[in-house]
Amino acid sequence: MNFRYINCHTHIFNVKCAPDRFIGLPVARLLASNRTALGAVHGLMRVGEVLPFLKTGTRESIEKMRSFLKIGTNRSQEGVFELLRSNYSFGPISYVALTLNMDHMGAGKALIPFSTQLSQVADLKIIYKEDLIPFVSIDPRSGSPDQLLQLVQDCIEKKAFGGIKMYPPLGFYPFDPRLEKVYAYAQEYGIPILTHVSKGGIFYQGDHIPLDFLEPISFGGDRARWTSVEGVEGAVMDFSKNVRDTRRFLGKTWGKGRRNEEFKVHFSDPRNYHVVLKKFPRLKLCMAHFGGDESISEFIDQQKAGTPDPLNWHHIICEILRSYPQTYADVSYALWQPKVWPRMSECIDPPKGLQRDISDRILFGTDYYMTIQEESEVNLVNNFRKAIGNERFKKIAVDNARQYLEHRAPLISGTIH
Numbered sequence: 001m002n003f004r005y006i007n008c009h010t011h012i013f014n015v016k017c018a019p020d021r022f023i024g025l026p027v028a029r030l031l032a033s034n035r036t037a038l039g040a041v042h043g044l045m046r047v048g049e050v051l052p053f054l055k056t057g058t059r060e061s062i063e064k065m066r067s068f069l070k071i072g073t074n075r076s077q078e079g080v081f082e083l084l085r086s087n088y089s090f091g092p093i094s095y096v097a098l099t100l101n102m103d104h105m106g107a108g109k110a111l112i113p114f115s116t117q118l119s120q121v122a123d124l125k126i127i128y129k130e131d132l133i134p135f136v137s138i139d140p141r142s143g144s145p146d147q148l149l150q151l152v153q154d155c156i157e158k159k160a161f162g163g164i165k166m167y168p169p170l171g172f173y174p175f176d177p178r179l180e181k182v183y184a185y186a187q188e189y190g191i192p193i194l195t196h197v198s199k200g201g202i203f204y205q206g207d208h209i210p211l212d213f214l215e216p217i218s219f220g221g222d223r224a225r226w227t228s229v230e231g232v233e234g235a236v237m238d239f240s241k242n243v244r245d246t247r248r249f250l251g252k253t254w255g256k257g258r259r260n261e262e263f264k265v266h267f268s269d270p271r272n273y274h275v276v277l278k279k280f281p282r283l284k285l286c287m288a289h290f291g292g293d294e295s296i297s298e299f300i301d302q303q304k305a306g307t308p309d310p311l312n313w314h315h316i317i318c319e320i321l322r323s324y325p326q327t328y329a330d331v332s333y334a335l336w337q338p339k340v341w342p343r344m345s346e347c348i349d350p351p352k353g354l355q356r357d358i359s360d361r362i363l364f365g366t367d368y369y370m371t372i373q374e375e376s377e378v379n380l381v382n383n384f385r386k387a388i389g390n391e392r393f394k395k396i397a398v399d400n401a402r403q404y405l406e407h408r409a410p411l412i413s414g415t416i417h
């Protein structure tokens with residue numbers, strides 16, 4: 001790959017790909033089919049409650065929601081991709097477009113199933129070539145382990161996809177034994193995986209709580225155990241002990257979203273990757289959002305006060321990066337928050353002390369267009385780039401990104417790269 005900037009974290013799926021309860025339809029559907037209705041959003045001051053992935057807001061944030069919905073309700077994924085590209089005046093630049101399988105999150109049906117979302121993106125790859133790097137979303141509930149592997153192989157080797165996307169808070173643990181074959185394949189060929197690690201974002205919306213949510217199963221069909229970053233196993237993971245939490249999950253007294261939102265941290269917990277990496281230590285794994293802006297912000301405060309918290313998610317991810325040389329973190333979404341900029345610079349620079357160097361494993365990404373709720377893509381990128389400086393930006397958007405994306409899997413049909 002020649003000199004290229006890479007935004008390693010974007011989304012181009014539109015409202016048609018999202019299930020009913022994900023976006024609190026019919027509002028967004030109406031907006032999707034009737035563009036004049038978009039203006040009505042101005043009046044929906046409490047829209048955050050209708051659209052759970054939006055924030056409840058003031059007049060200024062309504063304006064941001066409008067921009068967000070304008071993108072999401074675009075007629076096609078190609079339309080969203082074109083809008084994304086229109087924000088960038090520098091280049092050449094490639095965009096990692098993360099597909100998302102939302103078919104199993106218990107939020108109802110989407111207008112188009114995940115398979116269609118995927119085939120549309122495969123078509124776009126043929127048109128946009130190296131400008132578009134799609135990642136295939138994997139959910140262990142979507143097929144047998146062999147079918148999952150088949151899907152990944154098909155996307156990588158025949159459709160020139162660039163990697164694998166995982167979103168555990170939709171209702172699975174990253175050490176799910178059904179993912180074992182995919183991990184083995186990804187590790188063998190150095191295929192990049194990107195997984196969501198922050199306390200924000202969408203989550204499982206189902207009414208039921210499967211037993212394996214409470215008593216997680218790991219590789220080999222054994223009960224999952226809490227494992228240290230060094231790989232030392234401890235107690236069995238068991239979330240059924242807290243009867244109050246379980247009741248709350250199953251009970252009808254709480255809002256559907258809220259009770260599941262509390263449980264989702266079990267799926268997203270970065271310590272789950274201690275289990276995965278113990279078995280697959282050479283897995284090329286990017287922990288998106290670096291723990292999330294809230295965790296980074298708390299980490300900064302704790303560092304200042306001299307009271308580090310070993311359970312802080314940003315801290316846990318830094319430890320993983322220091323222990324496993326093929327692991328990465330991206331700054332996506334978190335980068336909207338000026339408070340985290342100096343900490344990001346610190347991570348991008350080689351360490352001053354004796355700590356192991358993680359500076360070549362930090363990646364640039366924005367999380368377009370989820371971030372439109374906070375800031376326009378142009379401002380987001382320009383402000384961050386200015387804050388960290390051109391040299392650091394080139395390191396995370398060019399050098400580190402290229403290293404992350406390089407893999408050894410064969411491309412069988414033609415050369416559309």
Ligand SMILES: [Zn+2]
Pocket residue numbers: 009010011098367370
């Ligand atoms: Zn994202």
